[in-house]
Structure formats: C-alpha cells, structure tokens
Amino acid sequence: MSELHESLSLVSEARCFGGRQQTWQHASESTGTPMKFGVYLPPQAETQACPVVYWLSGLTCTEDNFITKAGAQRYAAELGLILVAPDTSPRGTDLPGEHDSWDFGSGAGFYVDATQAPWSAHYRMASYVSRELPALVKAHFPVNGRQGISGHSMGGHGALVTALRHPGQYASVSAFAPIAAPTRSPWGQKAFGHYLGPDQSQWAAYDAHLLLAQATHKQPILVDQGAADSFLEQQQLLPELLEAAAREADYPLTLRYQPGYDHGYFFVSSFIGEHLAWHAQQLQS
Amino acid sequence: MSELHESLSLVSEARCFGGRQQTWQHASESTGTPMKFGVYLPPQAETQACPVVYWLSGLTCTEDNFITKAGAQRYAAELGLILVAPDTSPRGTDLPGEHDSWDFGSGAGFYVDATQAPWSAHYRMASYVSRELPALVKAHFPVNGRQGISGHSMGGHGALVTALRHPGQYASVSAFAPIAAPTRSPWGQKAFGHYLGPDQSQWAAYDAHLLLAQATHKQPILVDQGAADSFLEQQQLLPELLEAAAREADYPLTLRYQPGYDHGYFFVSSFIGEHLAWHAQQLQS
Numbered sequence: 001m002s003e004l005h006e007s008l009s010l011v012s013e014a015r016c017f018g019g020r021q022q023t024w025q026h027a028s029e030s031t032g033t034p035m036k037f038g039v040y041l042p043p044q045a046e047t048q049a050c051p052v053v054y055w056l057s058g059l060t061c062t063e064d065n066f067i068t069k070a071g072a073q074r075y076a077a078e079l080g081l082i083l084v085a086p087d088t089s090p091r092g093t094d095l096p097g098e099h100d101s102w103d104f105g106s107g108a109g110f111y112v113d114a115t116q117a118p119w120s121a122h123y124r125m126a127s128y129v130s131r132e133l134p135a136l137v138k139a140h141f142p143v144n145g146r147q148g149i150s151g152h153s154m155g156g157h158g159a160l161v162t163a164l165r166h167p168g169q170y171a172s173v174s175a176f177a178p179i180a181a182p183t184r185s186p187w188g189q190k191a192f193g194h195y196l197g198p199d200q201s202q203w204a205a206y207d208a209h210l211l212l213a214q215a216t217h218k219q220p221i222l223v224d225q226g227a228a229d230s231f232l233e234q235q236q237l238l239p240e241l242l243e244a245a246a247r248e249a250d251y252p253l254t255l256r257y258q259p260g261y262d263h264g265y266f267f268v269s270s271f272i273g274e275h276l277a278w279h280a281q282q283l284q285s
Numbered sequence: 286m287s288e289l290h291e292s293l294s295l296v297s298e299a300r301c302f303g304g305r306q307q308t309w310q311h312a313s314e315s316t317g318t319p320m321k322f323g324v325y326l327p328p329q330a331e332t333q334a335c336p337v338v339y340w341l342s343g344l345t346c347t348e349d350n351f352i353t354k355a356g357a358q359r360y361a362a363e364l365g366l367i368l369v370a371p372d373t374s375p376r377g378t379d380l381p382g383e384h385d386s387w388d389f390g391s392g393a394g395f396y397v398d399a400t401q402a403p404w405s406a407h408y409r410m411a412s413y414v415s416r417e418l419p420a421l422v423k424a425h426f427p428v429n430g431r432q433g434i435s436g437h438s439m440g441g442h443g444a445l446v447t448a449l450r451h452p453g454q455y456a457s458v459s460a461f462a463p464i465a466a467p468t469r470s471p472w473g474q475k476a477f478g479h480y481l482g483p484d485q486s487q488w489a490a491y492d493a494h495l496l497l498a499q500a501t502h503k504q505p506i507l508v509d510q511g512a513a514d515s516f517l518e519q520q521q522l523l524p525e526l527l528e529a530a531a532r533e534a535d536y537p538l539t540l541r542y543q544p545g546y547d548h549g550y551f552f553v554s555s556f557i558g559e560h561l562a563w564h565a566q567q568l569q570s
Binding site: 016068071073226261265266269 | 511549552
C-alpha cells in the first residue's frame with residue numbers, strides 16, 4: 001500500500017472560495033491503472049479535520065465535471081466539508097469495445113467490480129470507491145472520519161449502492177436522478193450484462209431498489225429527480241421503483257420531483273447546496 | 286433589422302435556480318455570421334422587467350464557459366438580474382490564419398471593430414456587443430433598460446473599453462483580471478496589430494488604461510485580480526497601469542488583489558457573487 005500511496009501526485013491546484021480545489025492522480029491497486037480524483041479542501045481544513053462527502057459522477061464524465069460545473073465549492077466552504085470526486089472508470093486501457101459506447105466501458109464503470117473477462121482485470125470501481133479511495137483520503141487529507149456520499153445519474157446509482165452495500169460506512173447519503181433500478185433499465189442491463197455476466201441473480205448486489213428492500217441499517221436517503229428529465233420518461237432511472245421499495249420496507253427515503261428540471265448540471269447546481277447542507281447536518285451531528 | 290430578429294432561434298434551455306438558462310443563435314448584422322449567446326432569466330423575469338448584466342468572456346471561450354463554470358445563476362436568481370453572455374468572435378468563417386492561434390482570430394475577437402482586411406469583414410465585436418446585442422435583447426427579453434457589463438481577461442478588457450467608449454450606457458461596470466493596457470501587452474499588441482493595423486495611434490480607442498485617463502463620465506469600476514495569476518507576472522494584464530491612470534485622473538476605480546487566486550474560473554466563481562451584488566446595487570438604485 002505504501003508504494004501505491006507514494007504514487008499520489010498533484011495534477012493541479014487552484015484557490016477557490018478561500019479553500020483549495022485540487023486534482024490528484026495515483027496508481028490504483030483496484031483498477032491497475034492510474035486514477036484521478038478531485039479534492040476540494042474548504043478553508044476550515046487549514047486548521048482542523050473535516051467531514052468528507054464523496055461525489056460519484058455520471059456517464060461520460062471524468063473527475064472534472066463536478067469540479068467545474070456544480071458550483072459545490074461555495075457551499076462546501078460555508079459548511080466546512082471536504083469534497084472528493086473520482087473519475088468514472090479506469091483509463092488508459094484499450095479493451096475490445098471499451099471506447100465504442102458512451103454508456104459502457106470508459107466513462108461508464110457503473111461502480112461495480114466486474115466479474116467477466118476482460119473487464120474484471122480493471123473495472124473494479126466498487127472496490128476503488130468504497131475501500132481504496134477512502135483509505136487514500138484518510139492517509140493524505142485532513143478528514144475526521146465522518147463521511148457521506150452522493151452522485152448524479154450513474155453516480156447516483158453508485159452512491160446509493162455503495163452506501164447500501166456498506167451499512168454504517170456513510171453517515172449521509174443522497175443522489176440526483178439516480179439509475180435507481182439498473183436491473184430494470186436499458187443502461188443498467190447493458191452494463192451489468194457485460195461486467196457481471198448473463199446470470200441476472202448476480203446483478204441484484206448492485207441494484208439500489210433491490211438492496212434497499214433488504215436493508216436493515218435504515219440510513220435516511222435524499223433523492224432529487226428533475227420532473228422534465230428525458231431519461232425519466234425513457235425508463236432509465238425508475239425512481240418510482242425505489243420509492244415503492246422504500247414504502248414496502250418502511251425505509252426513510254425522501255424523493256423529491258423538481259418541476260421543470262432536466263437531467264443536466266443546471267439541475268445539479270440548483271440543488272447541490274441543499275444536498276450539501278443535508279449532508280453537513282448529519283455529518284456534524 | 287426585423288429580418289435579422291426573425292433569425293433568432295433557441296438552441297437550448299434548462300431550468301436553473303428557479304429561472305431559465307437559455308442559449309440563442311441569430312444571424313448577426315455586425316459580423317455577417319451566426320452568433321450565439323447565453324441568457325439567464327431569473328425567476329423574477331417571469332413577472333417583471335429586470336436589469337441585465339452583460340458578461341464578456343476571455344480567450345478561447347465560447348458563450349458556454351461562463352454559463353457552465355461561473356456559478357453565476359444562483360446569485361442572479363437571488364438578485365433578480367438577467368445575464369447575457371455572447372460568444373467571443375465570429376464563427377464559421379475560414380480566414381487565413383484565423384484558427385491557427387489560441388490568442389488571435391476565432392475565440393479571440395478582442396471586442397474591437399477590425400479595420401484591416403480580411404478581419405474587417407467579420408470581426409466587428411465592438412459593434413456587436415455595444416449596439417446589436419443590446420437592441421436584440423431589448424426587443425426579445427424582459428429587460429427594464431438598466432444594464433451593466435463585466436467580463437474576464439480579454440472579456441474584462443472588453444467590458445472596460447465598451448463601458449468607457451459609451452459613457453452612460455452601462456450603470457455598472459466591473460472586470461476580472463482584465464487585459465487592462467492591451468497596447469502594452471503581447472496579447473493586445475498581436476491582436477491590435479492584425480485587427481487595427483500598424484498605426485498604433487488607432488489602438489488607443491480600445492485600451493482601457495488610456496480611455497480611463499481621458500474619461501469625463503466617471504462611472505465607478507470594480508476590478509478583481511488574482512495575485513497568483515501567471516499572466517499578471519507575464520505582463521499581459523497590467524492592472525498597475527489602470528490603477529496609475531485612475532490615480533492620475535481621480536477616477537473611482539476599486540482594484541483588489543485577491544491573494545492566492547490564479548487566472549481561471551475558480552477565481553471567477555469565487556467572486557462573481559460579490560460582483561453581481563455590486564452590479565445589482567447600482568442597477569437597482
């Protein structure tokens with residue numbers, strides 16, 4: 001591990017809202033590739049350990065989209081939150097078909113540990129996000145041990161399943177327009193078929209609405225969904241299945257439909273302040 | 286004019302902070318090309334006419350950079366400001382050398398009316414920004430006649446010279462890291478040489494520090510400059526010449542050096558809220 005940690009290098013840094021927006025790169029043990037992630041250190045992190053919120057991004061994104069488009073730093077600076085935003089897949093490999101689709105392969109790791117060749121050698125984003133990255137962050141940044149997780153679309157799916165698969169690991173959980181039932185959506189079925197194979201019983205371990213139905217650790221979850229989101233209409237997101245599962249299981253889910261909002265970053269930026277305030281409340285209680 | 290107005294078409298629209306972020310395209314009379322611009326309509330614009338702040342972007346930018354990276358909509362929604370952000374040059378032409386440099390030609394119109402062939406046929410961004418665009422905005426959006434102007438880097442130069450060349454037209458003026466003395470900087474000398482020709486006496490009409498020295502309409506100006514901006518060190522920006530001219534002419538310039546900030550959008554996003562509040566104060570008084 002120490003060798004890997006030694007590979008951690010600063011790619012860029014800029015002052016932002018009195019704190020620092022950084023991008024880091026390291027050699028990932030999980031993916032066997034270089035991985036990049038963004039870190040926002042609020043002004044408070046200069047003098048004290050702070051809670052951290054992980055942000056998982058959506059299809060086609062890198063670690064850069066959330067950093068540059070969400071406007072999250074302002075709120076993190078006010079609330080004293082560290083933000084960590086990893087890339088969405090391994091990079092630098094050239095597996096057959098890896099770069100052919102925008103909804104599969106590079107930019108589309110789906111936060112699973114692939115079990116099928118050739119993906120299983122590198123596409124281990126579940127381990128990366130839930131274990132390797134938090135260990136790296138703990139070792140190198142002024143975090144206080146309290147952590148939350150959020151994300152958008154594929155990353156909303158990632159946030160929900162990562163939290164539900166690791167009960168108690170995240171003190172706060174939220175999502176924007178998550179792929180809430182990937183075993184039932186075209187995006188999820190395509191990705192899971194390649195990464196996890198044809199046996200659909202293996203898919204349930206990464207489906208938020210199925211995991212939530214079985215959850216015994218009932219961590220409150222906040223989900224915002226744009227009501228004018230075209231992917232909602234296309235049955236890619238299926239928040240209604242998450243809601244039904246929550247109702248059935250008496251799970252504390254708050255699902256809000258935001259009238260007029262679509263799937264893009266203007267939607268995320270409009271509500272990221274409320275999400276971070278909600279994370280801060282639970283991370284600081 | 287009516288024919289041109291009829292060419293106005295909506296490229297995209299998304300709900301954002303309760304208002305609407307739009308991108309428009311039209312056939313520009315000034316440039317003889319299609320031009321795009323972003324418009325943010327705050328929630329207040331649904332029911333009343335609002336003041337407008339024009340934003341001019343920097344080298345390499347399109348109308349999209351400010352829209353997606355500055356996080357300005359949150360403040361505009363709070364303050365009831367319409368934001369209008371045009372592209373930085375004509376597009377769709379293929380003049381000799383037009384696309385060879387990042388600091389000249391496409392993406393680098395410098396907000397001048399070129400007098401030299403072949404640029405003079407299309408590179409008429411001064412007329413576009415000061416006359417055509419405001420007329421178009423007045424005809425098609427709920428503006429109340431009060432307007433301000435701001436911008437970043439090349440666009441900071443654009444904001445300052447546009448305001449100084451049209452005394453009284455803008456009730457509020459500010460800039461981020463402007464090219465404050467382009468007749469003295471490598472970027473400005475290159476661009477002005479091509480657009481305005483070798484006779485340097487023609488350049489003064491587009492140099493903020495020279496225009497400010499002669500100004501009789503003493504509109505207060507707010508300028509923020511990152512103290513860790515590498516282009517400051519490279520003598521591309523020269524705010525010290527603007528400051529000296531203001532001191533000499535007893536001009537109300539507020540120039541603030543922000544410690545640790547560089548030239549990028551994290552700098553802009555960190556202070557755009559203060560700038561828009563400052564614009565709103567003057568536009569609503």
